[in-house]
Amino acid sequence: MLGCEGGDCSSKVAVEIVDGLGEVMYTAAAVIGLLRNKVSPGDEKIQRSIDFLLNAQKPDGRWRPIYDANWPEDFKSYFWDPDYIATILVLRAFKEYLKACNVDLIELAKKRGRENLVELFEPVYDEEQLLLITQEKLLPVKNSLIEEYRFLEKSFEKYLKKEVEGS
């Protein structure tokens, strides 16, 4: 969640931080949201956005939240590393776009010799195997997670009681 300096979210710093999420992140978010809401990938605005995102990639492979500005280094300490988030968002936007264009990502990655994408996306387990594996992996941590959630229960009961009394 977004952070506010000293709890003062109305300060200029906070406003700049939040509004500074930047055109790269917002463009990627718009592409994902619109494509999932039946806007055609052929739409001129989507095409231009994809071109914009392709051009915005930095030589080392990452995306930065703002196209032509440097993100303040100390921002990282607030709540996240914006470069990770920008990079992930653009990757998701590209994935969504290829899917909407009916492009087989795995096939194309194989053709281009992009092994890192093939390794990430090529299924090696069937559905049944996957379910077994994931359930098995979740079990050991499930109980400790439930324990950590328990602290919520008391406050929840308190709120619920207040609501009932209020109504």
Next chain:
Amino acid sequence: MKHLVISGMLMIILSCLICLSQITIITPSKSMKIIDSMSKGVDWLESQTLDRFEIAVNILHFLSPPPASKKAINLLDWILKEAPRRGLMSSTLEYVLRYFDLHESHPELYELMLKGTYLALNDLYENGFHKCHGTLLFYEIYVHYAFLGYARAKRVETLLNLPPLLSTKFEEIMRERIDFMIENEGSWYPKDEYGGYVGRNAWALMMLSKLGFTVKELPELKKTVNFLLEHRDKELGIWGKPEKTR
């Protein structure tokens, strides 16, 4: 009979044309450029060593829904082992449960997550989230929790007997937000002097789709889609700068 054959042929031609238009949306060179760019981006992510947990979770988000690939399973394995040591990360857990279809076998975790959202929303509403009340940031956080709570309530109500007050509360909050959005021509947020409210709507649309709500489930979202399409380029820095300023 003759008419039937002709209309049948017309239908086939029409479907071919639709297919062709889909194919020509993306040229082979552009799709290759995208794949190369994605591969480079993944290389960069994997080369980062500052916080491996955050990277792993982000990669899992990128994969969503995760394929049954060896790498995705390894990531999941690592995240689940690491999560308890990192403190609770309900959103991470929710992604894991949802993407791997585990919520049906662990409904109690969902119930607790829903309660947590309810508490956060109450706290936000009653205490104004420090001094944020009335600002765009307040709206953003409030709307975020409203979406999250609504999505969780919808998902859990089929699995558990929710206290009626809880599910009703989320229904009410969501209805209120939808009415606000309709009144504001598709925007979930009030117009702000600093700008940025168009981009936040892009974020809201993406978030809702991530939570399982698109125009199919919430037809009112068509308004937000139109809002975004209409506001493209009107506000500097929102989903791409206008050509002339690049």
